[in-house]
Amino acid sequence: MRKPLSLVARTVCDLFAWFLIIFGVYVIIHGDVTPGGGFQGGAIVGSFMALLLVAHGGDRVLEWVKASIYWIMLFVGLMMFIGFGLRGIPEGAFFYNFLAVPHDVAKTMAHGLIPFSGTIGVMDIAVGIEVAGGLTVIILSMFRGIVLHDFADSRKETGHDG
Amino acid sequence: MSWSVHLPALMLAVPLFGAFSTPIVALGGRRARMIWSVLISSVLLVLSFCLLQYVATEGTAVYVMGGKAWNLTLPSGMAYPVRIILEVDSFNSFIAVIGCFASLAGVLFGLRFLDRFSGKIWYSALYFLLTAGMLGLILTGDLFNFFVFLEIASVSSFGLIAYWRDRPESIEASFKYMLVSQIAAMMVLLAIGFLYGRYNLLNMAAVGKVIQFGLAEKVALVFMITALAMKCGAFPMHMWMPDAYAEAPASVTVLLVVVSQASLVGLCRIVFSVFGSAIVGDVVPWALITLGMMSMFFGVSMAVVQHEVKRLMGYHSVSQVGYMLMAFGVGLLAMGDPRQMADFGMTSMKGGIFHMVNYVTYKGLLFLVAGALYYVTGTRDLDKMGGLAKRMPFTTFMFVIAAAAISGIPPFNGFVSKLLIYESSFAVHPALSVVALVTSILTLASFVKVFQTAFLGPEKKEFSKVKEVPASMVLGMAVLTVVILGLSLFPTWVVSHLVEPAATALVDKGAYIGAVLGGGI
Amino acid sequence: MANLPFVVVGLLFLMGLIAIIAENNLFKIAIGVGVMESAANMFLVVLGYRLKGDIPVKFLPGPVDVYVLPTPQALTLTAIVIALATSALMLSLIVMLYRHYGTLDVREIRRLRG
Numbered sequence: 084m085r086k087p088l089s090l091v092a093r094t095v096c097d098l099f100a101w102f103l104i105i106f107g108v109y110v111i112i113h114g115d116v117t118p119g120g121g122f123q124g125g126a127i128v129g130s131f132m133a134l135l136l137v138a139h140g141g142d143r144v145l146e147w148v149k150a151s152i153y154w155i156m157l158f159v160g161l162m163m164f165i166g167f168g169l170r171g172i173p174e175g176a177f178f179y180n181f182l183a184v185p186h187d188v189a190k191t192m193a194h195g196l197i198p199f200s201g202t203i204g205v206m207d208i209a210v211g212i213e214v215a216g217g218l219t220v221i222i223l224s225m226f227r228g229i230v231l232h233d234f235a236d237s238r239k240e241t242g243h244d245g
Numbered sequence: 246m247s248w249s250v251h252l253p254a255l256m257l258a259v260p261l262f263g264a265f266s267t268p269i270v271a272l273g274g275r276r277a278r279m280i281w282s283v284l285i286s287s288v289l290l291v292l293s294f295c296l297l298q299y300v301a302t303e304g305t306a307v308y309v310m311g312g313k314a315w316n317l318t319l320p321s322g323m324a325y326p327v328r329i330i331l332e333v334d335s336f337n338s339f340i341a342v343i344g345c346f347a348s349l350a351g352v353l354f355g356l357r358f359l360d361r362f363s364g365k366i367w368y369s370a371l372y373f374l375l376t377a378g379m380l381g382l383i384l385t386g387d388l389f390n391f392f393v394f395l396e397i398a399s400v401s402s403f404g405l406i407a408y409w410r411d412r413p414e415s416i417e418a419s420f421k422y423m424l425v426s427q428i429a430a431m432m433v434l435l436a437i438g439f440l441y442g443r444y445n446l447l448n449m450a451a452v453g454k455v456i457q458f459g460l461a462e463k464v465a466l467v468f469m470i471t472a473l474a475m476k477c478g479a480f481p482m483h484m485w486m487p488d489a490y491a492e493a494p495a496s497v498t499v500l501l502v503v504v505s506q507a508s509l510v511g512l513c514r515i516v517f518s519v520f521g522s523a524i525v526g527d528v529v530p531w532a533l534i535t536l537g538m539m540s541m542f543f544g545v546s547m548a549v550v551q552h553e554v555k556r557l558m559g560y561h562s563v564s565q566v567g568y569m570l571m572a573f574g575v576g577l578l579a580m581g582d583p584r585q586m587a588d589f590g591m592t593s594m595k596g597g598i599f600h601m602v603n604y605v606t607y608k609g610l611l612f613l614v615a616g617a618l619y620y621v622t623g624t625r626d627l628d629k630m631g632g633l634a635k636r637m638p639f640t641t642f643m644f645v646i647a648a649a650a651i652s653g654i655p656p657f658n659g660f661v662s663k664l665l666i667y668e669s670s671f672a673v674h675p676a677l678s679v680v681a682l683v684t685s686i687l688t689l690a691s692f693v694k695v696f697q698t699a700f701l702g703p704e705k706k707e708f709s710k711v712k713e714v715p716a717s718m719v720l721g722m723a724v725l726t727v728v729i730l731g732l733s734l735f736p737t738w739v740v741s742h743l744v745e746p747a748a749t750a751l752v753d754k755g756a757y758i759g760a761v762l763g764g765g766i
Numbered sequence: 767m768a769n770l771p772f773v774v775v776g777l778l779f780l781m782g783l784i785a786i787i788a789e790n791n792l793f794k795i796a797i798g799v800g801v802m803e804s805a806a807n808m809f810l811v812v813l814g815y816r817l818k819g820d821i822p823v824k825f826l827p828g829p830v831d832v833y834v835l836p837t838p839q840a841l842t843l844t845a846i847v848i849a850l851a852t853s854a855l856m857l858s859l860i861v862m863l864y865r866h867y868g869t870l871d872v873r874e875i876r877r878l879r880g
Contacts, residue, residue: 158265158268158269161265162265162266162269165258165261165262165265168258169258169262171311172251172254175311175312175313175314175315176251176254176308176309176310176311176312176313176314176315177251177254177257177258177308177310177311178310178311179311179312179313180311
């Protein structure tokens with residue numbers, strides 16, 4: 084698992100890995116009208132890291148990756164989600180869709196295929212960012228734990244006496 | 246007035262916000278994290294008191310999530326509600342207040358208890374997620390929302406039970422609990438699917454209005470009762486309870502106790518407010534009574550022979566849940582008949598609800614005392630402890646109060662609730678109250694044993710230099726002691742002002758439905 | 767014949783439950799939990815199907831008169847997310863159990879008894 088796979092596998096991975104991100108973002112943004120949405124697109128973006136880990140091996144990927152980016156993505160997504168939820172309270176109820184426009188106005192706002200759905204679309208994007216960051220962190224931690232015999236702080240807990 | 250209508254949503258939003266922002270606040274250092282967690286817990290407690298008072302003055306409170314107004318349950322003249330609706334009546338708000346007390350006690354206790362261990366940021370975040378899940382279980386009025394919060398609470402508790410990850414027993418306990426919890430959650434999902442497929446409705450009040458007791462509803466009721474009894478720790482499926490309660494850190498165990506009571510709240514909602522008088526026949530009430538009796542007896546008989554402190558208390562949890570199941574079974578038995586209801590039904594409902602509240606307080610205090618013993622001596626084995634009463638006066642005092650309350654000794658609050666349960670179960674069949682009394686006596690016996698072994702007796706030489714636990718841990722235990730003493734010193738006021746409205750609200754299915762469906766603008 | 771999906775759901779749920787109860791390898795127990803969760807998700811999706819229905823989006827499929835119900839699809843999505851979180855946690859716990867005990871046999875790891 085620490086060594087990279089053969090040249091064929093690595094080349095195919097290099098060709099497709101970055102397209103995975105674009106496809107994932109497409110699925111996130113078009114969540115209103117096509118099957119998909121926040122979680123599904125986020126999972127697709129998360130599989131980018133899994134593909135890299137399998138094809139290039141743990142040694143090279145773990146010294147290249149900076150896990151702090153993904154932690155920041157995770158918390159930005161969470162904060163956006165709960166922020167938009169709490170923002171709706173003065174106007175109505177919790178999670179109220181305060182950016183919505185009526186249907187006939189939305190038909191004339193030409194965004195291609197996606198109608199403007201107010202906070203639903205924004206929360207889709209927030210959930211997508213958060214799931215992408217979260218799943219990548221999960222995959223990196225599990226990989227470290229399995230292969231390199233290294234939990235993040237795995238010295239024996241000093242608090243137990245018995 | 247204008248902001249207090251948003252109270253049910255704020256009770257869910259505040260712990261969620263606390264959980265999401267804890268890792269960001271913790272960048273500011275150790276003190277920032279401690280102050281933030283105590284702040285969030287205290288704000289939550291104040292909000293729950295405001296909610297209790299609001300429901301007592303204004304009646305059942307309804308909150309529509311994401312609607313144009315907070316009470317727009319039937320938008321634009323539709324016949325049934327389409328959004329997720331939180332419904333808070335006197336029963337829910339009372340249990341929510343006690344849950345917030347237990348959460349505050351656990352936070353205060355955990356400030357110094359986990360000093361020597363690592364990963365405290367994630368502990369705080371998961372703790373608030375568990376609190377949010379527990380409050381969501383209690384306050385919700387929608388079947389699928391109930392499932393979602395059940396899973397939020399369960400997944401957070403899987404992580405928290407395995408907190409001491411260098412001990413293999415903790416990981417094993419968390420794994421076993423995970424299997425039982427997932428089976429229970431999938432059965433709940435199947436039952437919700439059955440009810441949705443029949444009526445195309447997910448709101449508890451709307452389903453309660455149109456439900457009839459056909460084959461699919463019987464299957465759904467059986468799945469629900471089995472699954473929620475699994476989560477409470479009733480008899481045949483109680484295997485996970487002693488393990489999980491023993492291996493989790495003490496402040497987490499307090500919240501696990503509240504989560505099992507929140508599942509019991511869910512069970513009461515399903516049986517009384519969704520099904521209610523649609524249940525025909527005596528099979529379901531007698532099944533609940535039998536489960537309760539077997540849990541009581543087997544729980545306490547396994548508890549007497551234990552010699553590890555928290556495992557002993559875990560088995561006692563099984564037997565105490567048996568009391569509540571028996572009380573609610575007797576109440577359900579009397580539901581169809583108004584004369585029987587006035588005779589012993591309302592007494593048993595009051596006894597069951599009061600026992601739920603008492604159980605959270607004295608069981609939480611017992612687990613915190615066991616945690617204090619572990620902090621001071623480094624072991625949980627009773628054979629190795631001895632003679633700690635002189636060195637730890639506060640802890641001993643609180644242990645005596647909690648042990649007297651759980652055994653049902655007057656004048657503590659355990660006595661009042663157990664008396665209500667004995668009276669009502671005697672009217673059904675004398676054998677029920679005989680089993681309950683024998684269980685009480687065996688409970689007293691095992692706690693006398695714990696007191697004798699751990700606190701009295703000759704002092705062991707390896708404990709000659711121990712001191713009392715730190716002040717924040719004493720403060721955490723004192724919060725629960727104050728609640729126990731408050732409930733014990735004013736029993737008549739508590740029963741008539743807090744328990745009686747709760748019992749009336751639980752039994753009255755018409756009022757529950759009317760609050761949601763009679764609403765609108 | 768119209769009830770065939772529901773019969774399949776029942777069989778899958780039972781197979782998952784038997785796998786959890788009767789298997790000895792920890793990974794097989796985790797797979798049993800996954801099968802059981804898939805059975806519950808499939809039950810929710812099948813509940814929403816209406817004969818000759820089309821996807822429940824307002825203007826994508828063109829002029830139709832019968833839509834499939836969209837609510838069970840939302841319920842299933844939530845259940846899938848929860849199943850993902852649980853399986854991630856379960857697999858991590860299995861890795862740590864292997865680290866401590868050196869074996870994956872569930873009969874060997876029962877240290878908590880009595």
